[in-house]
Amino acid sequence: MSFPQNYGSFSQMGHPPPKETKKSCEVKSFALPVFCTLLGIVITAFITWHIARGHYTTGEELVDFFKLLSPKTGVFRNEKDSPIITQPPEDTVPASDLRLPDSASPISYDLVIKTYLPGYDYVADSKNKTFEGQVTIKLNITKSVKKITLNSKDLNYTEELIKKSSLFVNGEQVSFTLDDKQSTFEKIFFNLDRSVGPTTDAILKVFFGAPLRTDMSGLYQTTYTNSQGVVKMAAVTQMEPVYARRMVPCFDEPAYKATWTVTVIHPKGTVAVANGIEDKTEDIQTEFISSSFKTTPRMSSYLLAIFISEFEYNEATTKSGVRFRVWSRPEEKNSTKYAVEAGVKCLEYYEEYYNISFPLPKQDMVALPDFSAGAMENWGLITYRENSLLYDPRIYPGSQKRRVAVVIAHELAHQWFGNLVTLKWWNDLWLNEGFATLVEYIGTDKISDGNFRMREWFTMDALWTALSSDSVASSHPMTFKIDKAMEVLDSFDSVTYDKGGSVLAMVRKTIGEENFNTGINHYLTRHQFENAEAADLITALADKLPDNVIGPKGVKLNISEFMDPWTKQLGYPLLMATRTNKTHISVTQERFKILQSGKEEEKYSNPIWGFKWDVPVWYQVAGSPDLEMKWMKHNEPLLIKSDKPIIINAESNGFYRAGYTDEMWKEIIQMLKDNHEQFIPQTRVRLIDDSFSEARAGLLNYSVPLQLITYLQKEKEYMPWSGTIAKIRELLDMYGTDPEKDVVHKFMIALAEKTPAKRDVDFISKNYLDDTKFFEVSAGQGILLNDCTHGDQACAARMVKMFNEEVIAKCDSTRILSECSQIAAPFRGEAYCQAVKNGDAETFNKVFHWYKTERNQVEKGNLMNAITCSRDIITLKKLLLDAMKPEGSSFRLQDCASLFSKVCTNDATSDAMLNFMIDRWDDMMIRLAGDHSGFHRILSSTVNTLKTRGGLEQLRKFRKKVPSAAELGIDKMEETAEVTITWRETNLKFVTKYVEDLMKKL
Secondary structure (H helix, E strand, C coil): CECCCCCCCCCCCCCCCCCCCCCCCCCCHHHCCHHHHHHHHHHHHHHHHHHCCCCCCCHHHHHHHHCCCCCCCCCCCCCCCCCCCCCCCHHHCCHHHHCCCCCEEEEEEEEEEEEECCCCCCCCHHHCCEEEEEEEEEEEECCCEEEEEEECCCCECCHHHHHHCEEEECCEECCEEEEEEHHHHCEEEEEEEEEECCEEEEEEEEEEEEECECCCCEEEEEEEECCCCCEEEEEEEECCCCCHHHCCCECCCCCCCEEEEEEEEEECCCEEEECCCEEEEEEECCCEEEEEECCCCCECHHHCCEEEECCEEEEEECCCCCEEEEEECHHHHHHHHHHHHHHHHHHHHHHHHHCCCCCCCEEEEEEECCCCCCEECCCCEEEEEHHHCCCCCCCCCHHHHHHHHHHHHHHHHHCCECCCEEECCHHHHHHHHHHHHHHHHHHHHHHCCCCCCHHHHHHHHHHHHHHHHCCCCCCCCCCCCCCCHHHHHHHCCHHHHHHHHHHHHHHHHHHCHHHHHHHHHHHHHHHCCEEECHHHHHHHHHHCCCCCCECCCCCECCHHHHHHHHHHCCCCEEEEEEECCCCEEEEEEEECCCCCCCCCCHHHCCCCCCCCCCEEEEEEECCCCCCEEEEECCCCCEEEECCCCEEECHHHCCCCEEEECHHHHHHHHHHHHHHHHHCCHHHHHHHHHHHHHHHHCCCCCCHHHHHHHHHHHHCCCHHHHHHHHHHHHHHHHHHCCCHHHHHHHHHHHHHHHCCCCCCCHHHHHHHCCCHHHHHHHHHHHHHHHHHHHCCCHHHHHHHHHHHHHHHHCCCCCCCCHHHHCCCCHHHHHHHHHHHHHCCCHHHHHHHHHHHHHCCCHHHHHHHHHHHCCCCCHHHHHHHHHHHCCCCCCCCCHHHHHHHHHHHHCCCCCHHHHHHHHHHCHHHHHHHHHHCHHHHHHHHHHHHCCCCCHHHHHHHHHHHHHCHHHHHCCHHHHHHHHHHHHHHHHHCHHHHHHHHHHHHHHC
């Protein structure tokens, strides 16, 4: 599964939403006409006869049954529902009570869902925004039981529905009572009137219903405005990790694989899509269509997917005959062509890479207006945010095109690794996401014909992010115990994705790519359609490992002994090189921590490996193009024979940082100044990242990284410039609003003036669509726009001029900006931002209006970024308050985290964000907490604004006072604030003075 904006370093899932208060649904019998009582007798008789007919109900029978539902509410109501009873919060429930018992498991599901979407000509308009369903589950009962347990959350079960539901065991009906414990355990219990012995002939049929959700989980509603200005609604699912239970009672844990046969009853005028390929479509009643789908392979419930809409598609077929469709709003149909081309090319390549045919006859992908993550790998029906799937060359710069390719490659990688073979439990989430992260770079290279140079991107994207995230004490191991399913929400992070991918990349380099791929095929073939653990992957790699792959002990590599310290303890090593004499260099290791005083969670603080690792050390000797490798044992230093300088982790294959003595750093800096191209871009990026990170951790004087980047006067490659820009922005974040940072701005502008990269607006505008010039264009664009970030007035004036000539002169308030703006895609976002930053209230109001009317998500993102560029604190706070509105907000829930993040980095508001959060906490919780991962990002962005010990202490007092704040993990975010505060106390004055001196030498 992907995360919102930065695919590869994803922020994704988050804390669960607050418990929803159930409305009383008691029906007042005295208000019913007398004939309803007689009708109830008739219905009861009908139900008794109907249950006796057999185990299954057809689609037509389900339609008849739906007539029993309340015509007033459109959802199931239980006449005997009691008033609201406060249940104990989940964190007081033992973990064992939240897991399913192992006494029964599903063999197959037969699911029928009927959806009511507004805007169609069916009679029961009162049922709008609801769904009704029945599921028939064939069970494998392995023990003698008197209770059958299913996961269920926020579903409605009425007395009539319970009577309609049935259980047949070995052909005989078994009576039961339903015990609804959804609010406490997210379960329902079927208490049987007699014990049932082990059998595979048990059929449980359950009827249920609920409103369509609005929190982007379960079966939820997504809305958009079409080209005629009409608001339309679609319904779609998001089930990972534990949200299938919000649409259908089921065994909602990944180990419970079963086949799914799905039928969707939907309004005429819409089309339904599901995991399986279409089987039969027929009109029923006069207003609805029944669409049934072929049975899926065995799969976990979190991969179940349904989509109902008026969307349209473009289609192609792979060489192996897989039908490939990409769906979108009709207005964006042309924007799906790139995704079809990229998806087909990638799917065909993966069949070769995995050496296993794609297991389904079709693959659908859907671009959604509302979606909490970046994408979700549902088997055969992948769902995406629009900006992660659609591509419009007028609006998407090269970086956004690359992102679309990356997200497609990631999700298609999951169709085998995650879907065909699935983790047994969420402890090993990295097994799914880490591997997909690794493979996405290979798949994207195939899509781009190598033009995106994804092996280089891995260094700046996945590895860079993983090293940063895993350097804090509040990190966690890749594999760690998850007791409660909801705890997995905190695992959708960069340790799971990026460290998982980075460690696997290191293993691949260590054992050889061909051996790695052979082991992966062995793993997938052995466990296909089943579940597996991380140990199974390690075993499969070991099974296919040749004897000539030697480990640190001088004999055949034991992959388990090698990988366990990397996957089961948090952190990673810093390899410290010291020249011992003219011919030898000693390398030692210690764990790298960005804050030396940071305290790990107790359960992770004393791993059996003692924060030591067996390390494959790759290095390059000065003057040689060759990469050499030696093993460093976990318990002793490594001695390298060389009378010349060396670069440790050259080419950036290892998951570790490299440090050197001051004298060795001086030699490296001089080598870069003399001839930086003797090292490939990944090596240069690794030196930049390591030096700045070690200085931030207090292990290196800042003179080293600042002196090192002066070589950029000769650098034209994108990667080193991009890495430097990121590190300088990190530095500026620690300055906060202190005016001393102006000298850093001027330094970066002066450094950029000397680069040989093509910082030319015309060159970038004319060539950004040419993939063969992707890196050349990206370098020029990144450096040029960075000048604007650093306050270069010439850059700002150039952007404002673009805005006036290509937007104001050509667009009015009646136009959609993406259709009339003539600014080239690489400069749209910055031009809009500079116009607002340097404009008046009228300019802001125009841009905000265009934001609210815009339908293209990438352009909408450009415009949202622009309105957050305002320098007026009251205006910015109004935007945040608008985002918090439960109804009528100008901002989709999925975009609120990005809005807060951008406002938090604005100097006009950054110092005020903590007080804003404290003052508005209750208001924020009403809407924003509905997007779990998004709200976590909002809190993290706010905490990152802290620059003083007084502010940090204020946050800690608030956290202790407000239980909900503590539950959301704010304490883990405080470590980053502590790093910033420590840096300001120890480095701010020195860095300012040193940069001033460097300026004089440029």
